[in-house]
Amino acid sequence: MKNSLSARPVEILLVEDNPGDILLTREALKDSKIINCLHVVKNGVEALEFLRKEGSFSEAVRPDLILLDLNLPKKDGREVLGEIKEDEKLKTIPVVVMTTSRAEADVLKSYELHANSYVSKPLDFEEFISVVNNIEHFWFSIVTLPPRE
Numbered sequence: 001m002k003n004s005l006s007a008r009p010v011e012i013l014l015v016e017d018n019p020g021d022i023l024l025t026r027e028a029l030k031d032s033k034i035i036n037c038l039h040v041v042k043n044g045v046e047a048l049e050f051l052r053k054e055g056s057f058s059e060a061v062r063p064d065l066i067l068l069d070l071n072l073p074k075k076d077g078r079e080v081l082g083e084i085k086e087d088e089k090l091k092t093i094p095v096v097v098m099t100t101s102r103a104e105a106d107v108l109k110s111y112e113l114h115a116n117s118y119v120s121k122p123l124d125f126e127e128f129i130s131v132v133n134n135i136e137h138f139w140f141s142i143v144t145l146p147p148r149e
Contacts, residue, residue, distance in 0.1 A: 009035040010140050011148075013063035015047040015080065016040065016098075017072055021121065021128075025067065028132035034140050039063065044075025048083060051090050062148050063093060065139050068115075070099040070106060078109055085114040092146045096135055 012029070016022050022040055029036050039060070041047045047068070050057040066084070070077035081097065084090045094116040099106065102120045110118050119135065122128050139145070 009037045010065070010136075011061050011063045012036055012038050012136075013047070013050060013066045014038055014040045015042075015044070015066065015068045015072065015077065017042045017069065021069070024125065024128050025132050028129040029136065032133065032136055034136055036136070036140075037061075043073045044077060044080040046074075047072075047080050048075070051084065051087075051093075064145060064148060066093055066095045067098045067135070068095050070097060070101055070110070078113060081110065081113045081115055094139060094143075094145065096139070098131075098135070 014022065014025055016025070022042075026038060026040075029038050039050065041050050046057075047066075049055050050060045051063075051066075053060050068077050068081060072080070077097065077099070081095055084093065084095060091114070095114075097110045097115045097118045098121055099119075100121050100123075107118050117135075119131060122131055
């Protein structure tokens with residue numbers, strides 16, 4: 001997907017309820033060398049509606065990457081991850097769990113649910129920006145992704 005991405009912005013879905021983390025992620029991606037379009041939903045129900053193009057998200061684009069927090073209102077991130085990876089139409093979208101939890105049980109459960117990677121959010125501003133930039137660089141400059149359907 002590296003070559004086909006160069007012709008269009010990469011589509012990133014951020015599933016995050018913390019306004020500060022949304023702002024930091026937006027800032028990190030704004031200055032990126034990779035042209036991107038960040039879509040934000042603030043709970044697990046909205047995430048699944050976005051991905052399934054339901055309700056107010058009927059015109060949503062299929063993301064190239066999902067950044068998923070675990071501790072979400074309405075529907076927990078673990079439930080969202082499980083539903084994504086069980087859905088034939090969605091399971092090939094890479095999901096990066098990006099959360100404040102460093103709990104071994106959360107890491108294990110995320111990988112059992114087929115997360116593509118698990119990243120603990122740093123508390124430091126500069127480190128947070130660096131982590132987001134590294135995630136973007138890895139997934140869009142190094143990895144070859146499946147074509148968007």
